[in-house]
Amino acid sequence: MQALVVASHGSHLNPDASAPTYAHADAIRETGAFDEVQEAFWKEEPHFREAFRSLEAEEVYVVPLFISEGYFTERVIPRELRLEGWDPSLWDSEGTSAESATLEAGDVEKTVHYCGPVGTHDAMTDVIVRRAERVTGDPQVGPGVGLAVVGHGTDRNDNSAKAVEYHAERIRDRGRFEEVKALFMDESPEVDDVTAYFRSRDVVLVPLFIADGFHTQEDIPEDVGLTDDHRRGWSVPADVDGHRLWYAGAVGTEELLAGVVLERAAAAGADVGDALETVRGDVTGTGG
Amino acid sequence: MERKIDVDGLRLEHEDGAYVLETPGDDPARLDEAALDDALEAAEPYVSNWYYWEATVGGEGTARRAFLRWCERAPIVDAQRAGRAADATRSVPDRYQRLRDGLERGWGQLVVTTRLVDDAPFDGERVYDLCHVDDVDADAAALERYTDPREARKIARADEDGRYRPLKTAPTLRPGWTFTGLSGEQLVETVDAFYPATIANWDRERRGELDVDHWLETATRQTGIYDVVDELPREAVDWMAESCCVDSQCLRRRAWQYADGDDLSTPSGDGQFPCREPCSLVIAAAREWTDLESDPERRYELELTERELAQLSALIDAVADDRLG
């Protein structure tokens, strides 16, 4: 038997923080690829601490639903899961190339495959593009359009900026969009000045965040000038300084992210059958 | 017959070319193959009971199986229930009698009803219903009816007034719903969605293997913004357990203490299932408290739930009143 644990931050305050985690876990449940699928959280229940004990499977794949390789994925999660002998060097990563490490956990007799976060997997690039397709309603979006991948920025020495830049560069290399930039909330180049960084009239903004919350639903919309007051909402597209801004909301809410979770587990040795094809099913970029 | 059956009083063995069948109250009978069928029929309800536990439930040694057996007051193998009264169990005929009407057991604010299915493909098949303790006598037609365990997450999300419930074992589960006709596996999944990991921890405790992390262990392990919580004075830990962990606030029974062999003075509570470690809400509250302790002049922006806010205000009042001495 094999089990999947989707590890996520969660929140004591915001009931929507865990919505993407449940949605992706459910999508994977429905494929039947794993005998058991379990959500686990830092700030909700079940806590990381108790992530394994309700599982009957002996083989467990843990995929962190986090953007970057850093404090949470390299320290907090392995410690709370009691992964014996864990060291970040086992991922052998420069900040965006983690794969997986196979370890044992201190409180259960199981083999645990601890995977890198979804945020730094190559397939995340496609999720960002899919997000742009969805928000514009155009499966071919790209020519003549600018794309801003928006990240938090320097945060507890995380590699969060690296992940944002990594995907921006990969999308740029594909030549599909007119211009591609990595922008940040807390460091330069700042998302506040988004219109100054683009020549294209239409610019899609995709925040590289797992869940919608204060950052994606309050800070960024106001900083960018989509609205003066987030409580009144904003239009998509919104006219700002002569540009049309298509603001996508957190990339983590995109259905295709379930595919990245599966890719992570499959790369670590999970048998996922044809589940990947199933979760990638909606290729229109607009469908529900 | 390759192996021996020994479940709830039914014993069947293949010995020297004959079957040896035994049920409680009857002497072992040596039977040949032809006589076995009739004898098994006469051995009801022991045989259908064996079939249910063997073929449908399986999972020998799992928390799932132990919980399902607890639900119908069946004896549980290797029960230790360290330090707690043994559960009164019942014999198979007695259980069958009760299962026809539905046998109820409480789990926090949940009530599990185990029933025998009348028109099941085989005798002895059980199904499980689940409802809120306040709805036990309610007219079933007046309740929202569910069959998918995942619906439990949505019910557990907010209390009756729509307030978010980050602590799943807070006694604020809203009534008004029922899950009916669940399989054993679905029941466990549903209970886990309402009260995560409570079945697993109850099972560990029952075996005498609960891995408790006491306050100091959990507090010392923290890093980042929670690094400071191990500085919390001992009285404040007691105070937190008293304001957050008592039965009126949380249905888990607190099994953790200040340190191993160094108990807090606050009672642990009477909950059905144990709490093996201070939860993330208590750690978050401890951090706010530590900050207030170390520098009362600073301004803080707190992000708190209503419950946390109420607890923190009470905490501040206690300090103001010098009640913490």
Ligand code: SF4
């Ligand atoms: S630490 Fe206290 S409040 Fe938290 S789950 Fe345990 S008993 Fe409940």
